[in-house]
Each structure stands twice: as C-alpha cells, then as structure tokens.
Amino acid sequence: MTNATQPIILTGDRTTGPLHLGHYIGSLRSRVQLQHEAKQFLLLADTQAMTDNVGRHQKVTENVVEVALDYLAVGIDPDKSTIFIQSQVPELAELTQYLLNLVTVSRLERNPTIKEEIRLRGFERDIPAGFLTYPVSQAADITAFKATLVPVGDDQQPMIEQTNELVRRFNLTVGREVLVECVAVLSHVPRLPGIDGKAKMSKSLGNAITLGATPDEISKAVHDMYTDPNHLRVSDPGQVEGNVVFMFLDAFDPDTAAVDEMKAHYRRGGLGDSVVKRRLNERLQALIAPIRERRMQFERDRAGVLEILRQGTMRAREAAGATLSEVKGALGLNYFGS
C-alpha cells in the first residue's frame, strides 16, 4: 500500500560483502521501522560496486544474495520494501546517460566525498571514469524513484547536493518539473568502530561482527575487543572513552542506567574487562541469534530469495521506467509514441 503523501526512500548497499553490526546500527534497524511509514526502495548496488572493483566482479556478484539475506534476516519485509538489483534495472543506466550531460568534469572532481574516496583508494590521476561519475549514477538511482528522503552518513551529504543540482538543472533544461529534489536524512547514531577500535567496522579489515556470526565468532570478537590499554589490573581506574566495549554497550544495551553504573564503576576502578565483556557478549548473542536463525532459514531457500529479488526488481523497473519515460518525453525522445 502506498499513498501520495507517503515519503519515498531510496537507500541500499554496495554488494561487496555480508553486512555487519555497523550496518545494523547505522541503517538496517531504522529501515525495518521506516518500511511501515514510507515507500522504501532498497538497492543492491552491484553496478556501483563494480566501479572500484574491476577484476573483482565475482566478489561483487556473489555478495548480492548475501546482502539480500541480511536484509531479510533483520526483518526487511519484501512486501513492504522493494529490494532490487541495480544491474537488472537498465532504466538506471539510461537515466545516468542523460544526467551526465548536465554536470561538468571539474564539478565531479570537486565533490568532497569523491575526493576522499579517490585518496583512500590511491587512484590519484588514474581514476576510472566510472568511479568519477558514480555520483551521477547515484543521482539516477535516487531520482528514478522520485525519492524524497535519502538516509546518509554525513560524509555522503555532498552526494545529495550533487543529486539536487542535477534535478534543478534537468528541470530547468526541459522547462518543467520532471525530477524531484530529495532531502538527506542524517543518522543520529554515532558510527560503530571496528572491534580493534579502528574508525570503521569493515569486513575487509577483519574487525567486523557480521549479522550471520556464529556464537563462537561473537564470543571471540568480544574477547578480542579493544578496551583501555592502560587498564592493567582490575583495581586500576579505567577509561570509558574510546573503549570499544563500552561503545558497543552504548549501541546495543537498552538498559542505559545499568551501563552508566558500570561506566562509573570502571572509571573509579574495581571492574574488570571480563565482566563488561561478559555483559556485552550476552547482549550481542541475544541480538544476533534470531537474525542468524532467520538468515539460515532464508539461506536454505535461495530460489525463494532470488524470486523475492526478481519480483522486487520488476517493481523497481516499473517505477524507474515511468520516470525514464517522463524524462525521455521531456527531451523529445519518444519517436515511437511510447
């Protein structure tokens, strides 16, 4: 069920690996809620993942189903949310092509997100054209569904500005309001660090707890977790800031009063890491167990999962096709009256 006043959300993930607790806290959890309040499109961004994974296309395509399993496991309902595969919606490539004419190369090069990502990947002057232009492809993903809300991290805000610039430029060019501007929805949740305390939880850095983690994997991850390196004896005062175990408790333990009490105890000394870790381990085991269980159920029915993706992709093609039709009509590209 949808209605005209409902917001339209476009969000998704690059399919480069299974999702982890960082994704859960940062986006998945709120998507499960939002699917009741908005028309939500969830993009399995394989095409976008290809832009910086040339030669690793197998990794990208194999993880499409993995990410879909994660979505379903956390409670994304395919009857409420449209889960679809980017590469199977050719309308997005077409729309990208028309938007590419409306932005200059130097504007793309000035995009702070792209600048940072180019630095991280060490591309320097050897930036693949597909990578430099992926914000345009992202604008096509957003505008194809006339999305009004796009959940993003603060580092992704320039992408939304870029998208809205393209929307205004397109509408101005054709002299009518065809595409729709969107609003960035910033997450209020601080980014979850990796278990090693590094800035970002990431499967490839080996510091992640995935949503399909076994009980042993969870216990081991909690055991290995970075705490306060100066907290050598139980009786020593310990530091809570930058202590990954407490950051995780803040994120995953609903009993904030109890956590605050533990923090105070830890600060004044007398509370051992093992006690805090035991509590976190219990919380994470309880959180992940049902997710892992559902994930395994879906995993046993891969044909069923593919059918969910096929149907979602059909729905996505219909929505994107309608917008593309308007776009091509506005440009006069409807020779055969379609």
Add this chain to the structure above:
Amino acid sequence: MTNATQPIILTGDRTTGPLHLGHYIGSLRSRVQLQHEAKQFLLLADTQAMTDNVGRHQKVTENVVEVALDYLAVGIDPDKSTIFIQSQVPELAELTQYLLNLVTVSRLERNPTIKEEIRLRGFERDIPAGFLTYPVSQAADITAFKATLVPVGDDQQPMIEQTNELVRRFNLTVGREVLVECVAVLSHVPRLPGIDGKAKMSKSLGNAITLGATPDEISKAVHDMYTDPNHLRVSDPGQVEGNVVFMFLDAFDPDTAAVDEMKAHYRRGGLGDSVVKRRLNERLQALIAPIRERRMQFERDRAGVLEILRQGTMRAREAAGATLSEVKGALGLNYFGS
C-alpha cells in the same frame, strides 16, 4: 541475408541537421555500396548529439527523421542496412556503464579528438561529463554490434584506438574473448570544403548544399561559390588550387579528362568563372534531382519512415542485446539466469 564471414559495419551520424554534399561524398555514397557487401548498422546518434547540445534537445530530436530521410533518399535500403535510433537502444547505455570502469579520466582527457573538440566548443574546464565520456559510449555502439569495420575520418582514428583498448581491457578482465576489435576504414576522398572555401562544409556555418536542396538553392550556392579572388577578368590566368568550384568538379564530375582540360584552360587564362560554374551547376542538379525526388516521396510518408526506424531499432536491440547478455554473463550479472 548475412553470413559469418561478412564484415560488420557500424557507422552513422549525429542528428543535428539534415545531411549535405560533404556527407554524400565522404560517407553516404560508400554506404550505399557497402550495404551489399557487409552487414551494416546505421546509427542515428541522438544520444551522442545530446552530449554537446544541452538545451537544444529539440534540434537533436527533430533531425532524427531528417537524417533518416537523407539515408533513404540516397539509396540506403532498410532491408539491407539496419537504420536505428541510438536513444531507443537502452542496451547501449548499459554497455557504456560497464566500459566506463575500464578507462581512466586522464586517458579520456588525452584523447586527441576530444581535446580538439573541447577546444572548438570552448568548453575548457567546463567539459560536460557526458561529453568527455562520449568516446566510451561510442565504443559501446561499435562493440555492441561486434562491428569489425568502422568508416572514419582521420581525425576520428583515436576513437577507434580507444575502442580497441576497451575491448582488450574488457576481455582481459573477464578472461575470455567477448568483445571484438575493429578496424578503422579511412576515406580516400578529400574532405569537401564549404561553398565559401572554409575548411568544412557545415549546415550551421551556412556554407552547405543539402541533399534536399531545391534547383534554385543549388544554383545560388554555385553562383556564390568561392573561386580565385585574383581572377578578375576572363583573360587573366586563374588558380585552380583552393578554388572551390574545381574542388567540387573533382568530387562530382565523372568526366575527369574534361575537367583536367578546363583546369588547364583556366590556368592559362581565357576561361571565365561563369562557364565553370555552369558546368558544376549542371552536374549538381543532375546528382541531387533524383535524391531530392526520393526524399520528398519519403517525406510524404513520415509514418512509413518511422516504421522503418522502429523495425531497424528492433533489429538493433536484438543484436546489441545478445552482446550485452554475453557481457553481463561474463561479469556474473545474470542472477535470474537470463
């Protein structure tokens, strides 16, 4: 009828205006011959024309049928050649997207053809991303049809090199020979100047004779034609080099002996411009009359012309779709077994 040993040709025109004698002598004439010897795809390049015609999309789309009329008028047979509209073959946009990941921005910026075109258009730093990347889109046009021969002017040779680089890069990435390299076929005919003697005949420069020109337009164009500005009196010796009338006679008068004799006479003096122009006028009237006649016939049946384009576009989608299927299969992007 096609067979496996037949060459496959991809060629076409940006749809920014009706075609003229420069196109006739440079490409159309040989296409009429080649359609008997090769499988020929003729691209009405509206999408490519959009890359440097933002805001002038109406000019681009209106000229699609104009160029198609020119093709049919000169004798392109839609049963032998596949005439199709680029924007109506979404497979080309999809293929472009994958090829974009295989070329760097700096490689595109080094392309001499693009460099020159950027200079001509005064884009400088404000190069639209779609314009910088159009050689990749062109590579998609060529490779989608597994074209083996691509007729080009010498200034377009870098485009063919770029295409073959992408072919090799793609095949290397997927570890098999999916795309096919092509060979540039250079025209032996010198480029026809505008009637004002400027380097290039061009509708927008107002120095062209179009293929639908009326008898009066032809006569006026020949009358206005640039000759030897120092050939003031009939008795004066005149110069043949750079004399547009003689360049046109070289291109359009099959009686080369008679033309050589006129050149000698003109050089030694005693031959007036009006005599030479009269001969050229007769030749051009005779050449264009049947073309204009056929053009008018087709023009009276626009629905029929659109049906020819619709059928050609369907055939083109089939061919491009088969290649795209192989490309996506090689990248593992065939989740639904298609």
